[in-house]
Amino acid sequence: MKLLHFSDLHLDSPFASSTLPPKIAQGCRLRLRRTLAKILDLAVEYEVDAVTIGGDLFEGDRVSKDTIHFLLESFSQVAPIPILIAPGNHDYYNPVSPYARYEWPDNVYIFTEYRPRPVTLMNDVLIWGVANTLPNCRDNPLTDFRAHPEGTQHVLLLHGSEMGHFDASRGEYAPFHLKDLEQAGIQVALLGHYHGGRVIENNGTVAVYPGSPQPLSFGESGKHTAVLLDWQETKPNITMIPLATQAFITLDFKPEPITNTHSLAESIISTISTRATEANFLRVNLIGEEPESLNLQLGLLETHLSQYFDYVTIHNRMRKADIKLAQLDKKTVRGRFASRLKHMLEEEPEDSALIEMALKFGLAAFEEETILNP
C-alpha cells in the first residue's frame, strides 16, 4: 500500500502576518494552488492508493468560491484515487462549511466528526479520521478510543497538537499524546497542524507531520513536504518530498565593523546562501551596537537588497553607541558638547530620542571637522 499525505496548504491565506504587499501575497496564493497541482501529480506518478489531507486545506473564513471550484476540479481529475480529508482548525467542518455546502467528487471522502471514524481503504487497512468541528477544539479527540479489530493496519488522520513536541507558534488544538496513539492501537498517525515537518517514532508508533507544503510566514522553520508512505510489510517506508518554492528568510545581522550602507547590503547578500527557486522574502533585523561610523540610510539599503529579493523588510534594532570617555574630555569642545548632551539625556529622558539624534549628528560633525585635542 502507498499513501501520499500532506496538510496545511492554507489556500487563500492572506499572508497578513508577514505584511507582504498585496501583489506579492497574490503571487503566494497562486503558488499555493500550483503546489496542490504538484502534489496531485506526485500522487499519479507514484500510483498511490490514496491521498490523505491532515487539515487546513484552505482558510475557511476567507476561502473563495473560485478556490473551492479549483479544488473540486483538481480532485476529480485524479479520480479514482481516493482523497481523504480530516478538516483542521482553519477549515473546520460544520453544516455551513464548504465541505458541507458543495458537492465533492465521488473520490473525495470528508470526515465530519470530532472522534475517530473508520474508512476501509483496502482489505486489512482502516483509516481513522477526525474532523475539527470548531475553530478551537480543546478536548483530546482520542480519549477512550480503541482501534479495532486486531490484525488490521490502523492509520489515524488528524489535525492536532502532539503535546510531547508542542509548537507554541501554532497553539494547542485537538491536543493528544503519543501514548494515546499506542494505547489506541494506532500504528501510523498522519497529522497536520505544525508547519515544520517532522517524523516522530516511539515504541513502534510513527507520527508524521509533513509541514506546510509552502512556508506561510517569517519564522516558519523546518521542512515543507508531502510524505510518501510505502508499506512493504507491516511498517511503512517514509519519504519526505520537499515542495517549497518560496522562502521566508529571517536574518539577525550585526553590522560592525561595516562603515557604509553599500558594504552592509553586500555583506547581507553574501550571508544568505540558500534560496528557494521561485520567490525569496527577506526580513533583516539589525542588531548589536550601531557602529559609530555607520550613517545608515535604510531606504537605500532596502532598495539595494530588493534587487536580490522579492520582498525586503528591515528592522533597525541597533543600540546607539555609548558615549566614549574620550568624547567626555572636558578640555575639548567635543568633550564639552558630549558631556552637556549626556547630562541632558539624564535630566530629560522624555526627549531622549531627540537628544540621541543631536548627539549622533553632533559627534559626526566633529569627526569630519578633525578637531584636535590641545
Ligand SMILES: [Mn+2]
Ligand atoms: Mn495550519
